[in-house]
Each structure stands twice: as structure tokens, then as C-alpha cells.
Amino acid sequence: MNFELTEERQMLQDTLRRFLRTCYTTEFRNGVIASDQGYSPKIWTDLAELGVIGALFNEDQGGFGGTGFDIATVFEELGRAGVVEPFLETGLLAGRLLNQQDMIDQIIAGQLQLAFAHAEPNSRYDLNDVSTLATMLANKIVLNGRKAVVANAEAADYLIISARESGDDISFFLVPRDTKGMKLQGYPMTDGGRAAEVILDDVTIDVTSRIGIPGQALNQIETTIAAATVALCAEALGLMETAIQLTIDYLGTRKQFGKPIGSFQALQHRMADMLIELEQVRSIVILAAGHLETAPNIRDRYVSAAKNLIGRVGRLVAEESIQMHGGIAMTEEYELAHIAKRIIMIDHKLGDTDYHLERFIALSA
Amino acid sequence: MNFELTEERQMLQDTLRRFLRTCYTTEFRNGVIASDQGYSPKIWTDLAELGVIGALFNEDQGGFGGTGFDIATVFEELGRAGVVEPFLETGLLAGRLLNQQDMIDQIIAGQLQLAFAHAEPNSRYDLNDVSTLATMLANKIVLNGRKAVVANAEAADYLIISARESGDDISFFLVPRDTKGMKLQGYPMTDGGRAAEVILDDVTIDVTSRIGIPGQALNQIETTIAAATVALCAEALGLMETAIQLTIDYLGTRKQFGKPIGSFQALQHRMADMLIELEQVRSIVILAAGHLETAPNIRDRYVSAAKNLIGRVGRLVAEESIQMHGGIAMTEEYELAHIAKRIIMIDHKLGDTDYHLERFIALSA
Amino acid sequence: MDLNYTPEEDAFRAEVKAFLAEKLTPDLANKVAQGRELTKQDHDHWHATLNARGWLAGNWPAEYGGAAWDAVQRHIFEEECAMANAPRIVPFGLAMLGPVLQKFGNDAQKKHWLPRILNGDDWWCQGYSEPGAGSDLASLKTRAVRDGDHYIVNGQKTWTTLGQHANMIFCLVRTNPDVKAQEGISFLLIDMNTAGVEVRPIVLLDGSAEVNEVWLTNVRVPVENLVGDENKGWTYAKYLLTHERTNIAGVGFSTAGLEAVKRIARTEMAGGRPLIENPFFAARLAQVEIDLMAMAATNLRVISQAASGQAPGVESSMLKVKGTLIRQEINDLARRAAGPYALPFASEAMEETNDAIGPDYAATVTTRYLNNRKLSIYGGSNEVQRQIIAKTALGAMR
């Protein structure tokens, strides 16, 4: 049993923390969020150079990590700094679905952007609820359907699009963003970055665009989503660390009734409860990361436990941090505003608190 | 709209409160609980004379009340004093099921004890789950089965026993306690008073023992249980008032670290939350009492709302009151011990928090 | 005990319902229901509509043009308006300043300002909070120094709601810095077109810009704009705060919000059935519905007492805390119910494109959830309310 980071991961953590603390200020982030692109290509390249993306791939793929603990290390730091760049989409989701080594090389080098277009307007959090159709027509594949809230779609060079082929099973396809018939309706997200509704109207692609075995995508999607959920959980941990640290700092400086508000015992005890729950979150992230490479039913039980706990504690931490600050925390120019939004919005990604509770119960039976 | 008690009910409340505050001390109550009978015949008679039982019946029955608000007024005071005497069983449950005026007269006069033997070992909170059989045999009725946790059974002159007759419907029967074939296995209850398992082994009774129309009991049982649930909710309100008052008093006198513990803000805010929830309870009791005479589906929606809220707040108040006291609250000789137990045990009577939540949802659909 | 309204009250409710059905346009109601920002024109229009009916100032005495309703009537009116998704009456002139002027203003002030509030000639905003003084209002620093028949005012106010629309601001200012904090405060009316008044918007985390900073630099205010006596402003301020707390429980808003959540949950499908049939969701929904039933009854108890002349005491604080917790829980349920479509950032997204992103009902669930974090912070934070409740029960323990 050993709960220390390996030397490599510790170095990565230190480097990332130092770099982001310096560069990724609230002002900078708010500028990024307000920009048309919704992310900073400069930060993207810088972080790629620091190894953020390489850490998400294993050595066979040209990376130097790829396990649950690597993912957790990276995303905790991204969370701590409230980073909005699409590392989850390009680095983790798309990166794990692809098998083209040349593209993976480009991803690791920070030269390619991708998006995973899977969820649909009515699928909510159900991974198997795909209505988009892929029809064979004269040696071509024709895609028709609509994909919902596809993060990073506008910036992506390629979209990975899931669809049902003949029969009932899901395949997925690598489609250049500028392919004819694909319409993107973009918008900003509450927690930064951009997403788009993707309308597929007779999008005609080559059969070679299919990734993997026809109709066998669901399994791979589930494995990928498990890794992405661990990433979200670790990100949430980092975000909560920042929310709590901001609150601690504020409690020490803000005065009311002639005393720092941190001297009020009611707030002290609520802070203690948050700190206790933060350790709970840290532990469940370790458990989920540590079980990412186990059998799917064990893996998913830990992953759902983590996402459920993070949903519950996330709400507590976001709301309590704002409440203990008062009005200042609600202003866009104060760092907590973004951090708190991001914590809450994680509950809307890859299954919310209740969804994962239900899945945990099913997997525990 | 008027939330004042009528003059009569106000008088009853004042009288009861004064009487019980004087007589029903912790020492006295602990003596009653420890006694073989488990209740005080003296207190029973005294309270009957003060009108406690009469208030539960309407004028046609020889009482002077009988509505939801009468029930709430009486049971709030019984709760406030932590009374363990079986007014719920004899006065309310049995009293409402009977139609024999002579017996009702005796009940009001405090001269008769009854018990309602309905629930069975596996029925949990389901009112319709009755396996006890009533078989016709040569102009007699023969009862066979087992009744569970029958409060006041040992002291009862008669038991009202529910059973299924031919077909699927429930009837009930008035049976003297000493009838042959009926075995009582008595025991004390956690919150005072006694109950018994009632084993019915060829209990042979006259057909005239049947109360009401054969097979039509369920409806009447449901109406009666609605009234009894309002009584429990009002009792819980009174109990919580006492728990909170004891805690307020203790916070003002107990010193730690050189100050009354009530000066600690963390406790002050938790006390504030309890007081807020107490008002919630007071309101929901008024609503449930005020809707007791409405149509069953409306009535039961309010009753279930009340029992659910009381279950949730009851746990909070019982546990927080003990916690804010510390060890002293766990000693039998301190009043809160009994009060807290009684609050918690109400959750095990006539449907718990979750049971009523489920029923509320069903009735709201 | 009688849980029913009188026949007169029922008739009044019917009258309000009919009025709303006739006068409140679906467009405006829809905007309110979706939690979108209303324009100044929207507010002005609705005020004028109510004023034409004599219902703009429900709490004012008839002599000043008010409807002189009792607490029950006010409650009925507010509840119906909330459930119909009528715009909330902007409270600064009507619910706050009006009562202060009526009680503490001189005849000239009453005559001049009160009709202008009703007619919409003035849009008032509130100059109470300051950057350093949140819950500790009395520690305010904005200074007013007498100079002949003017005060010279310097300082900064913040959290000034809808200050961008206002031409007038009532301010608490410090006129004597050498006495106990509460004893050196005065209540001034300031024309925002005076030189030295600057309004800067504060962008909130939901993207809204409804609150502002107001900077006051050597602003000259005529002494006739002093309300009551110099240095007695704290008394008037506290009086105003008790009036601000009308409808503190927000029962109507919560009721409307709960209905909105149910509509979402009946439409959203989760695991092959409507979300409202998901037991976890249904449980939380039912619990908050039960909490709201109880709180609404507490509210009626307080209103009924008020109508019979008793001043509400600590119950106001209880209603504030529970009322805001319930509304926030309902907001939380709404954002959860919307699922992934809670992610798009509504306020910008809806301007950019004509096609709605996802279902209509999802558009503003997140911004409303975020914006309503304010409920437990402003108007006396829930922590301050808990302190009041505890003090009342426990006394001042040291």
C-alpha cells in the first residue's frame, strides 16, 4: 500500500501547478472565456509541451502515462486552476477512441483538436441511446441525425461521431469538421469553453472513416467514458481545493463587526465539514483512479461511487464557498465565480449524482 | 383564516399543560415506565376527568370534540409531557372503531381499556396486509393468527382484532382479553408503556362480536389510522417542543471553557435551525389536523406530508438535542432521554418517513 | 382554527386573477417564467398597468394613493402575481422609500416624492451596502459633510440593484464619524444626475448585470433632501428593512418554481421513463413540496397575526431562512432536471442565435440557480437571521 505519487507524477504535478498558478490568472481565464474561440491556443501548446497530453497516453502510443493515476494527476491540476481548454475532449475522449497512431502523435504534440459527438438531444446520460443513423449507400456511409452539446466541436479538426449501422449496434466514425452536410450551431458553456449542436444532414463519408469494428463501439465508449469520468472527478477535486482555499483566505481577511469573519465559530465548523468532505473526495478519486484498469463491473462501481460523492460534495462546497464569501463570490471578476460554476456544471457531464447512484446500486446488487 | 385555538381548546390546553407540568415529572414517569403495568391508572383517571378522552369524541358520542384540531390539541400536550399512558390506543384507535355507545361512555369516563390488534409480524406498515383468519363454524367465529406489537394489549379489557373472513376482505371483532385461545406475550416498549404479541389459537367468539359490516373494515381502519397519525404528529410536535426547551435551558446553564455553551455560535446556529424546523412541524400539524375531515385522498396526502416531515425533523431534533447536551442527555434520569426516545420511536408507528414519502408521491400524482 | 379564506378574500383573489388574465401579456409572463432580464420598459409598463388599477402600492395608505390592503390581501395579491409570472414590483420606491417618507418625511417631501413614485417619474435605487460593509451595515463609510445648504457626499455604494435604470438613490451616509457607528448615520435622497455620481455595472457569475457600484465624488445634495433628523438615519434604515421583508417567504415564487420543475420532469426522459417517475428525483421533489406546504402555512400564520395587528417577530427571520433554502432547492432541482442542456450559457447563447439550444425550459435553469444564490446572502444573510433567532431564544449569552 502506498499513497505517494511516483516521482514522475510528482514532477508533473509540481510543474503544472507552478505553471498554471503563474499564467492562468482569473483575468487571463476570463479573457479566454470571453474570446470567440473559447480557449487559448497558446496555453494549449504550452501545456502540451509540459506533457499534459502525453501523460494521458501510454508508452506504446507515444505517451508516458495513460493510467487512472496519470489522468487523476493531470486533471486535478487542471481543475485547481479552473482550466477551460478542451483536454478532456481532445486528449482523453477522442484520444482513447482513436487507433490512428499518426493522429495520436499530433494530439500529443498539441497540433490537433477533436470532439466526441455522441450524446443526442434526448439521450440525457444514457450511453446506449443513439438514434443517429449510418446508412451504407454505394460504398459510402451516410450519416443523419443530431448530436447534442458537443464540447469543442467548433475548434475540432475532426469529430468522432457515433451512429447506429444496420441492426442495432453502435459504430463510430472519424469525420472532418468541414464535411458537407454537417452543420454546427455553436454556443458558449456556463463553465467556459464552447460546445455545439451538430446537425448531420446526409453527411457522406468514406467507409474507411469507421473506427474499430462495426457495431462494437459501445464497449469502447464505456471504457473511454469511465476514464473521462475519473478525469472529471479529479478535476472536481482540484476545483474544490481551490474553492476551499479561496474561502479560507477570505475568512482570514474579510472583516465584519470588527473581526475577521473566520473568527465566527458557525463558519469555522462549516469550514471543518467542508474540509472533511474534501478528504472524502480525495479518497474516492484515488479509489476510482486505482480501479480504472480493473474489470468493467468493478471499475464502473468505483467510478459511479466517485461521481456520486463528487456530485454531493461538489454542491456543498460550491454553495457553501459562495455563501461564506457573500456577494463578492457572485461577481464574474472574482475567481470563485468560475470555480463554483465549473464544480456545479460537472454534475451535468457524463451522468449526474442520481444517475450514478442508481448505477452504483445496480452494480452492487 | 384564523390560527387561534377556540376558547374551549385553549382552556383544555392550559389545563392539561398545568396539570402535567406539576404531576408528570421525570421521576414520576420513570416510575410508571418501570412499573409492571407500564402505565398509571391514577393519571389515567385524572386525565379522563380533565376531559382528555372526551375531547377525542364528538357530541353525538358524548364527547365535546372529535375533530382534527381537538386531537392535535390533546396530543400536543401529551407529547410535551412525554405521557406514556395509552390514550392513542384506547381513546383514539379503539374509540373510533367502536360503535357501542355504552362502551364509548365507559371509555370517556376512563373506566375501560382497549387495544387495537391489527398489524401482524410481516405486515410492516401495510394496513391491508392481514393474514389472520376469521372462520365461521356452527354460528361461531373462530380466529386464528398472530398480531404484532399490540400496544396496551395486556391492560385492555377488550381487544379489537382484525381478520379476513371468507373472501378477501377485512372485518374486525371485539374480543375480551381473557378469551380462551388468545395468548399475550407482553413486553415493555422503548418509549414507555407495554405491548404484546397476540397469538390467536382457535379463539372462538360469538358472531355478535363483529363490529360493523362484514368485510368492510379497511375503509374504517384507514379513517381511524389517519386520525391516529394526526395524533402522533401532534404528539411529536409536543415532544420536540420539550426537547428544544430542555436544550435551550441547558445551553444557558452548562458551562465549558468558562462560558455557557449557549454562547458558542456553532451551537446557536444549529439551535436556530431546529427552531425553524419546529415551526415547520407546527404548521404541518395544523394542516394535517385541518384536513382530517376532508376527502380521503386529500386527507391522506396531508397526513403523509405531516408524518414524513415529522420523521425528518424528529430525527434532527432528537439527535441534535442529545448532541448539544452531551452525555447527560443519555442518562435515564434526565428528562430528554425519554423525550428523545419517544420522538424516534414515533417513526416506527403507523408508517415511517419513507413509507409516507412514497404515499405522498402516490397521492400527488 | 380555520384554514379557509373569508368569502371577501376569495372574491378579492378572483378579482386579482381576472385582472392578471386580462392585463398580463403572455410574452411578458413568459419572459418572467424563464427568468430572463426585463427591460426598463417592461417594468415601467407593468407599474403603469398596476397604477391605473390603483394596485401599485398595496401597502400604502389611501391618502397617498395606496390600496391600503391588509396583510392577507397583500399576500393574495403577491401570490397570484408570482404564480401568474407577473413581473415583481420594483421595491425601492414602493416598498422601501415610500413607507419611510410616509413615516419620517416632512410634508414637502411627501407631497413631492410620493406621487412621482406612483407615476413612474422617478426610478429609485438603494444606497445601503458598501464594499466593506455587508452584513455589518452600520460600519458604512460614505461621508456627508454639511456645506451651507448642501451636503458634500463622498464614498462608494455597491450591490445597487437596477441602479442602471435609476435617476434617484436613497443613501445612508455618515454625518458624524465621532460617535458609535449607528449614531452618526443620516438618510439622504440623491439625484443621480448630479455631477460626481457614477454608476458602474457589476457583472455577476450568471452573466447578468443587474447590480451596480455607485461612486459618489463631491456630490452636492441640497439639505432639503435629508429625511428626518441628521444622525437619526439608522432608525429610518431599520424601519425600511422591516418593510423590505414583506413577502420574505417567497411562497408564490416557490410555488411557481415547483410547478416549473414538475413540467420539466414530466418531459425529460431518464432511463426510459419520465424523470418525475424516477424515485430519487421524485423523493427530493416531494420533500421540498412538503417543506413548502409547511412553510406556506407558517407564512399564513404570520400574515394572519399581522392582519390582526401583531407585529411579526422572529418568525420573519425563520421565513427568510427557510424560504430561501426552499427556493434554492427548487432551483437546484430545475437545473438537475434539465440534464446536459443545463450546460449552454443561456444569456449569451440566446442572443447569438434564433434557434433555441435544447428545450425551452432548460434555457435559464442554470443562470437562475446561480443568480439565486443571492437569496441567502442579501436582505440580511441567513447567518445574520440565524443569529437573530438564536438570540431571541437564548438571550445574549457571553
Next chain:
Amino acid sequence: MDLNYTPEEDAFRAEVKAFLAEKLTPDLANKVAQGRELTKQDHDHWHATLNARGWLAGNWPAEYGGAAWDAVQRHIFEEECAMANAPRIVPFGLAMLGPVLQKFGNDAQKKHWLPRILNGDDWWCQGYSEPGAGSDLASLKTRAVRDGDHYIVNGQKTWTTLGQHANMIFCLVRTNPDVKAQEGISFLLIDMNTAGVEVRPIVLLDGSAEVNEVWLTNVRVPVENLVGDENKGWTYAKYLLTHERTNIAGVGFSTAGLEAVKRIARTEMAGGRPLIENPFFAARLAQVEIDLMAMAATNLRVISQAASGQAPGVESSMLKVKGTLIRQEINDLARRAAGPYALPFASEAMEETNDAIGPDYAATVTTRYLNNRKLSIYGGSNEVQRQIIAKTALGAMR
């Protein structure tokens, strides 16, 4: 990062399991599982069984006859014992006094008292709490005045767990009343057969009589029973309290408790299906199971640090709070699961009759729920722990 135990640790766990399977009788395990009161004989028997194996004093160094386990081994042992429903080792001699004597006692004291603890010659109890001093332990009033080669002790101790079985008590007494509270305290060993010692049981709300008051009236204690230096007792007391906090998280107890709840919920039928399939019940069960998974991992993190020589800091306080909340939630689920059969008062009922009232599993759910309210009160109340956590994070703010 490595979540696995070493092969050596796995082997040790297997050894503990085998030992428990062989030596722990089903009768005794059943008694523990049902939360019934154990007799002195039960405890003595189990201590002797463990001592024969050399496992009674896992935390003691080998030189004193201990097993000298590291933190991970201790955890494995405690977890297996808890899950097998072995009696808890009575901590007063072994976990509390032993370490204090080993660190602060003189050679004569070590030589005399330590073997007697292992052999069961002495049953120790703890004389810390007093009626006026709960969380504020240092305010204790029991006085010890030197009289030749004796101290004369007067005062009252309370919450003395299992004091009815004890022949020895270690006490904190005030030897100097004229200095700061913490500086005038000494640590005395008192023979309970001395004249002037009186033990009175305290009956608790669950009917149990496991705690006692100990009255000390002119009790003569030889000076050689002073541990360490006079007036330095507070240092030893605090050292003892850190040792008391071994296994503070109670992971094994919670795990066993959770399994027990599941067994009940699989048997109880509610609405025509097993209670465990009721979504409301299942939701609460799953949430506490998830909380326990996380807390167990936090516990392992702390243990792993301890095994590598780092002293646990504020994490102990966190584990105390979360650990007790989880156990209490599990106790609450158990009593709910039992339904109406939680009503019979077990401790008396079970003596009165040979027929069990209702299902076996329901017999003690209520008494255990009630009794375990103590978990968040004793050993440093959860409020005291929160204060420690907040101070560590925020510093001492005034």
C-alpha cells in the same frame, strides 16, 4: 500509488482470519453482533485467548510483551476482528494506560503494572471526565493533597466505562489549584478497593449500565502511584488521548454494521418486495456505503503514513467526525429497516421471555442506535474535533 496490501500483509490477514475462525465461538460473536452486553467473563476469556497467542497488545513493543505491529498490521487485525464480531479489546489498560506507563512510568511501575494488564490481573478504568468537565477536560476539580507519602484524593469522576468490573483506576487529579488549569494536574493510579472509593452505575437511555460515577472521598493513594512528575499530568493525559484514537474511524465496525443492515433489508418485505429494493432505502444505503468506501480509503492513507513514521495530524479529527457520522447513519438505517419490531425494549424484553420478540435481527437495533449517540460525544466531541480542524486551517482568529 498502490492500493494493494503487500503479500506479507495478506498473509497476516489470513493468519488473523484463521485464528478468529478457530478461537472465536459463534455464541460470543453472535452476542457481539447483536450488541448485547458482554459479561466480565466474556471479556476476560477473550483477552486471555488473545494473550495466549501474543496478540493482546498489538501496539506494545516486544520488550513489554506486545506484538509490536505496525499501523497496517494493527488495522488489519482490528478490521478482521470487527468484521468477525469479536469482542472489542477493553482499551483502558491496553490502549491507554500501557503506552503512558511505557513512556512516562518509572521502572518499578512498568515492571509491576504492565504484566498484570496482559495477564488480566488488573481491570483498569479511566478517571478523566467529571460532572462539570466534559469537552473542557482541563477544568477538572478532583483534588489530591500530599500528606506524607500519600495523596489524599477527593472528588468525583463520571462516565467511567465498565468501572463496575474494575479494580484499578487511573485518574487525573488537581495537585495545584493556583496555576493555569493545565499546569496543576497529576496522573495517579488508584486501587479501587481503597476506603473511600465508591462506584455507582449510571443507567443510560438504552437501559444499559456500562458507565459509572466514581466517588472519591479522602482516598489515600501511595505516592509511588504517581506517574511521571507532579503537575505534569496534562502532558501524559494528552499523550494517552492520541493513543485512544487508534481505530478512531471504526471502519471495521461500520463495515460489519452495513452488512447487518443489508441482511435485515433483504429479509424485511415492504410493499411486496424486499426492503433493499425500495429505492429510497437503497439510496440511503448506497450513499452511506460510498461514504464508507471513501472514509476507509482516507483511513488507509493515514495508516500508511503512520506506518512510514509520519504522525497523523488533523486527519484523526476528520476521521473521528466522519467515522462516527457514518456509524450513526448505519445504526439509523438498521432501526428503520427493522420497522415496528424496533419498538420492543430489547434489554429487558429479552430477559423476560425465552421467545424472541419479532425477528432476531430487530432485537437490539434500537438500543444500539440509542447507545451509539455516544460516539459523537465522547473521545473529544465532534464539535471539539471541528474546532481543531478549523483552527488548523484558519489559524487562531480573533
